[in-house]
Amino acid sequence: MADKEALEALETAIQMEVEGHTYYVKTAARVSWPEGSSTLLDLATDEMEHIRILKEEHAALMAGHEWLSPDKVSTQLSSGAKKQLPVFATDDAVIAGMVSDRADALEVLDLAIKVEYKSHTFYAKQAKISQSPAARAIWGWLVKEEKGHQAILTDYALYIGAQNEWLLEHERPILEG
Numbered sequence: 001m002a003d004k005e006a007l008e009a010l011e012t013a014i015q016m017e018v019e020g021h022t023y024y025v026k027t028a029a030r031v032s033w034p035e036g037s038s039t040l041l042d043l044a045t046d047e048m049e050h051i052r053i054l055k056e057e058h059a060a061l062m063a064g065h066e067w068l069s070p071d072k073v074s075t076q077l078s079s080g081a082k083k084q085l086p087v088f089a090t091d092d093a094v095i096a097g098m099v100s101d102r103a104d105a106l107e108v109l110d111l112a113i114k115v116e117y118k119s120h121t122f123y124a125k126q127a128k129i130s131q132s133p134a135a136r137a138i139w140g141w142l143v144k145e146e147k148g149h150q151a152i153l154t155d156y157a158l159y160i161g162a163q164n165e166w167l168l169e170h171e172r173p174i175l176e177g
Helices: 004-030 034-062 092-098 105-129 133-161 163-176
Strands: none
Touching: 004 034, 004 105, 034 105, 034 133, 105 133
């Protein structure tokens, strides 16, 4: 029998990733800044990979197997019907409430940064309490992924919010030779 807590954690994680993917895709279509749209679509693609991996882990546990090792899950292809789990609402009305037609880029990025923080915090907790080395590896990898997303979004927010300071900081090595 699969560990109920592990399955619930995976179901929550899947829904968090679905929510993130939905937010990024819908927001990318609504923002007027092309660089932001491209960045959001790249993050949406990453979220789909996370969903695939989490679903494979969930299926393995449901079938009575142990957690799949990171090297095994990274080479498998996902299959099967998508299941929408009712952990978070992800319908169009919710997304519309998150991003108005006149959404400010910084507001969009701020919300995305908060979502990534929430995800990596949840994954870090799961990594800490997991008994399986494979589970700890998967959760740990997801922590790094979400922290990376948060860093990308934060850097972009700094760029558009304080462009002169961002340019000076990022171009300093070139300027100083």
